[in-house]
Each structure stands twice: as structure tokens, then as C-alpha cells.
Amino acid sequence: MNILYINNFAGSKEFGMELRPYYLCKNWATAGNKSSIVAASFVHTRHTQPDVKTNLQMDKIDNVDYYWIKTPAYEGIGVARLFCFMLFILRLTFAAKRLARRIKPDFVIASSTYLLDFYPAFLIARFAKAKLVYEIPDIQPLSLIELFGYSHYHPFIYFLSVTEKFIYKYTDKVVCVLPNGFTHMQKYKLPLSRYAMIPNGIDIESWRESNLPLPEDLGKIIETYKSLGFFLVGYAGYISQQNCLDQLIDTAALLQQEKVAFLIVGDGPDKEKMMELNRRKNNVHAVFYGRIPKEAVPAFLSSMDVLFIAFKKLKLYQFGVNTNKLYEYMIQGKPVIQCQNAGNDLVAEGECGISCPAEDPKAAADAVLTLMNMTGEERQLMGERGKLHVIEHYDYKTLSEKYLKVIQ
Numbered sequence: 001m002n003i004l005y006i007n008n009f010a011g012s013k014e015f016g017m018e019l020r021p022y023y024l025c026k027n028w029a030t031a032g033n034k035s036s037i038v039a040a041s042f043v044h045t046r047h048t049q050p051d052v053k054t055n056l057q058m059d060k061i062d063n064v065d066y067y068w069i070k071t072p073a074y075e076g077i078g079v080a081r082l083f084c085f086m087l088f089i090l091r092l093t094f095a096a097k098r099l100a101r102r103i104k105p106d107f108v109i110a111s112s113t114y115l116l117d118f119y120p121a122f123l124i125a126r127f128a129k130a131k132l133v134y135e136i137p138d139i140q141p142l143s144l145i146e147l148f149g150y151s152h153y154h155p156f157i158y159f160l161s162v163t164e165k166f167i168y169k170y171t172d173k174v175v176c177v178l179p180n181g182f183t184h185m186q187k188y189k190l191p192l193s194r195y196a197m198i199p200n201g202i203d204i205e206s207w208r209e210s211n212l213p214l215p216e217d218l219g220k221i222i223e224t225y226k227s228l229g230f231f232l233v234g235y236a237g238y239i240s241q242q243n244c245l246d247q248l249i250d251t252a253a254l255l256q257q258e259k260v261a262f263l264i265v266g267d268g269p270d271k272e273k274m275m276e277l278n279r280r281k282n283n284v285h286a287v288f289y290g291r292i293p294k295e296a297v298p299a300f301l302s303s304m305d306v307l308f309i310a311f312k313k314l315k316l317y318q319f320g321v322n323t324n325k326l327y328e329y330m331i332q333g334k335p336v337i338q339c340q341n342a343g344n345d346l347v348a349e350g351e352c353g354i355s356c357p358a359e360d361p362k363a364a365a366d367a368v369l370t371l372m373n374m375t376g377e378e379r380q381l382m383g384e385r386g387k388l389h390v391i392e393h394y395d396y397k398t399l400s401e402k403y404l405k406v407i408q
Contacts, residue, residue: 001404002034004105004124006117008069008088010039012061013206016047016294019324020396021111022064023203027400029063036065036103040088042073044081045238047291049073056095067099085114092120100127107407109175111135113143115163122170133407134167135198136176139184139319146316147242164188173407179320180343196406201394202327212295214303221287222263222303230261230285231372233337234304236297237325239268247310247339249278250361251368252286260285260368262308265300267291301332305379306353306371310339313358320344327394330386335379337367352386 003025010021025035041052050059052068059066069091074080092099100123108130110121118134125132141160144150150157168174168190175196176182182195214222225232233252239245245264252262262283264274267290278286292300301307307329311321320343329336330346336353338345339360347353354370356363371379 001028001408002036002104002106003028004036004038004099004103004108004130006038006092006108006110006112006121006124008040008071008085008112008117009043009045010037010066011043011046012066014048014061015050017045018043019203020200022061023201023206023396024400024403025064026062027397028404031400031404033404034065035063036067036105038067038069038092038099040071040084041068042071042084044074047294055091056098065103067103069095085116089116089120092117093123096120096123097127100124100130104128105130107131107133109133109135109407111137113138113140115140115160115167118163118167118171131172131407132170133173133175134171136174136178136181136185139178139181139316140164142184142316146314147312175403175406177322178343179322181319184319198399198403198406199394200322200324200327201396201399202324202331202390203396204331204391205397207298207328207331210295210298212293212299214296214299215292218265218289218292218300219303221289225261225263225285228259230259231368232303232305233260233262233308233368234265234301234306235262235308236265236292236300236328239264239266239271239274241270242312243268243270244310244312244339244358245270245274246277247359247361247364248308249274249281249283249286251308251364252278252283253281254361254365255368256283256285258369258372260372262286263300263304264288265290265292265297297328298332301329301334304334306335306337306368307332308337308364310364311342311358313341317342327390330383330390333380333383333387335371335382336386337364337371339364347386350386350389352382352389 005021007021009018012022029035052070055070057068071084074084108125110117141157168188336347338347338355339358341358347355354367
């Protein structure tokens with residue numbers, strides 16, 4: 001089987017996020033299939049960018065053919081990012097026939113936050129006489145409307161709405177990462193026979209190979225807090241509007257009289273804003289640290305007592321949430337505090353922590369105290385349940401096999 005996966009954000013172990021396309025394609029290649037990825041040469045989520053000299057350049061990474069569409073560098077998440085994405089779509093459209101002839105795919109999978117890669121993917125599939133699969137990571141344009149306040153009547157939002165209808169009408173299969181996505185898609189008369197849910201996951205083998213030690217100064221901070229008898233609550237990941245670090249900061253403010261320390265590892269566009277909020281709250285024991293190597297993240301998570309994740313209170317999340325961070329937390333065998341109002345609850349499913357309402361710092365603070373008052377053995381058993389749950393259901397090796405069965 002020959003599979004082409006289009007995702008402008010696609011990365012690799014070498015370059016960084018986004019890793020879902022990489023892990024799926026690597027597993028498909030290992031199973032004897034031919035796998036190719038088309039991605040933009042620059043995206044802000046990668047920690048390292050490929051060296052791309054031409055408008056279309058092919059490299060091979062772990063038996064997967066990468067076709068890089070050259071795009072300019074940008075900063076932030078505004079107009080420059082949108083221009084970069086539109087240039088990716090334009091150049092991919094012009095290269096559609098060439099890619100179809102060169103790769104000769106049996107299946108074309110397109111996956112994008114902004115849906116518009118549907119159009120070049122549709123052309124490639126037609127030129128190659130291949131099946132077209134569209135992967136839905138977010139419910140768009142609803143996500144842009146609820147997360148960023150766009151009007152339903154904004155021209156770009158209207159264009160995305162039209163594209164969304166085309167996707168449900170003209171693709172051979174729609175794959176959604178959200179567990180309740182079909183409740184939205186059936187409104188557009190998508191039949192259940194053309195729908196499948198394949199969640200995000202984690203490549204357990206790669207995660208186990210990630211064994212870098214903590215940066216020395218971060219290790220000293222953690223050891224100091226432990227020697228003073230503090231209970232450690234950790235967060236590791238991107239710091240942006242969607243990741244709701246304000247809920248963690250508000251929770252820390254309610255626990256200033258307790259021996260609880262919050263350690264935040266990561267970087268992102270809202271880091272300075274969150275640090276300023278933290279200073280205003282006078283959270284002496286909420287410490288921000290910069291980004292650490294991906295291979296050192298397991299060491300950080302293991303050094304914490306519990307791990308924290310939060311989401312906004314949005315109608316959008318009735319379709320579920322599916323974040324890679326939660327799988328990384330769970331595979332490390334640590335209890336999780338999750339703040340959400342969503343259509344699914346992976347923490348409850350894995351019996352590995354406490355779920356509390358989104359945007360309710362008092363409930364989150366109570367959850368911290370509840371876990372702190374447990375014995376270490378009780379927390380360990382809780383964490384182990386989550387770890388086993390992820391191993392059984394969310395390893396990318398298992399998910400890649402399921403994906404192949406779905407599209408075949």
C-alpha cells in the first residue's frame with residue numbers, strides 16, 4: 001500500500017512537532033507499506049527546521065519520504081502565519097500533478113487545522129486515482145470562532161464553512177481524532193460508514209528511549225523543593241492561550257499557605273503574559289522554566305508528584321479533547337489533575353487522577369490537596385493505572401494498525 005500524508009505542520013523526532021504524521025507513517029513503513037509526507041519547510045511548532053533549498057525538496061527520514069514545500073519563516077500566530085499556510089496550499093496545488101505522478105499513492109490523507117489542504121489533496125487523489133481521506137484534528141471553523149472570537153460572517157470563516165461541507169461530501173473517508181466528532185458531522189449528512197475515530201497517541205518505544213537528564217539548574221530547583229518537603233505539581237508543554245496556564249496560576253494563588261510548588265516547563269507566545277500574571281498573584285512557589293529537550297521531558301515528569309492540565313470552558317469541547325500532553329503524563333505513571341468540561345474524560349477512563357470543572361481554581365486546589373494527602377503508594381497505584389491504559393489503547397503502533405484497517 002502506498003500512502004501520502006499531507007500535513008503542513010508535520011515534523012519528526014529530529015525536527016519536533018507535529019509528530020502524529022511521523023509516527024503513523026513510520027509504523028506503516030515498518031509494516032511494509034510505502035509512506036510519504038508533504039509538509040511546509042517552516043512552522044513555528046518545530047524546534048528545528050529542515051534545510052530546504054528549492055520550492056519542492058525530497059528527503060528520507062526513517063524510511064519515510066518527506067516532500068518539503070518551501071515556505072518563509074514567521075513569528076507569532078497572526079497574519080504572517082496565515083500567509084505562510086496559504087503559500088503552502090498554493091505551491092502544493094501547483095505541484096499536485098507532479099506529486100501524484102511521482103508518488104503514485106493509493107491513499108491520500110490530508111490533515112490541517114485550516115481545512116484548505118483539502119483542495120490540493122483532492123487534485124492529487126484525482127490525478128493518482130487514489131482514495132481521499134480527510135483527517136479532522138479540530139472542528140473547524142467552530143474552533144476559530146470559539147477560541148479566537150471570529151465572527152461567523154468573517155470571509156475566511158465563511159470560506160472554511162464551505163470547505164467543511166465539501167470535505168464531508170467528497171472524501172472517501174473522514175477520520176476524526178475527537179471521540180464525539182460524529183455528532184457534529186452527521187448534521188452535514190456524513191454517513192457513519194464513511195466516518196472513523198482514530199485518536200492521538202504516543203509512540204511508547206520512542207518515549208522510553210528519551211532518557212536525557214534534567215538540565216542541572218532545573219534539577220537543583222526540584223531537589224531544593226523536595227528537601228524542604230514541598231509537594232510538586234508539574235506542567236510541561238506549549239504556553240499559549242489554548243493551554244490555559246492561567247488556571248494553574250490561579251490554583252497556585254489559592255495554595256500559597258500550603259507546602260505546594262508548581263513547576264512550569266515550556267515556551268510559547270503567551271509565556272511572558274503568564275509570567276506577569278504569576279507575578280501579580282505573588283506566587284513565590286510557581287516557577288517558570290524555559291523549554292527543555294524533548295528527550296528530557298520524561299525525567300521532568302517523573303520528578304513531579306502530580307501533573308496538571310487545563311482547558312477552557314467552551315461548548316466546542318462537547319466533541320471531546322485529545323491532547324498529546326495527556327498521554328505523555330499518563331505514560332509516565334503519574335497522577336493527573338485535569339480541569340475540563342468535555343465530552344470525554346481520559347483521566348476518568350484510565351482511573352489515574354482527578355477531573356474537575358474548567359475555570360474553577362477552588363476545585364483544582366482541592367484536587368491538589370486531596371492528592372497531597374494520599375500516601376505515596378496510593379498515588380503510585382493511581383499513576384500505574386493510567387500508564388497501563390495508555391499502553392493498551394494509545395500506542396501509535398496499535399493506532400497505525402487500526403488506521404490501515406479503517407482506510408482499507
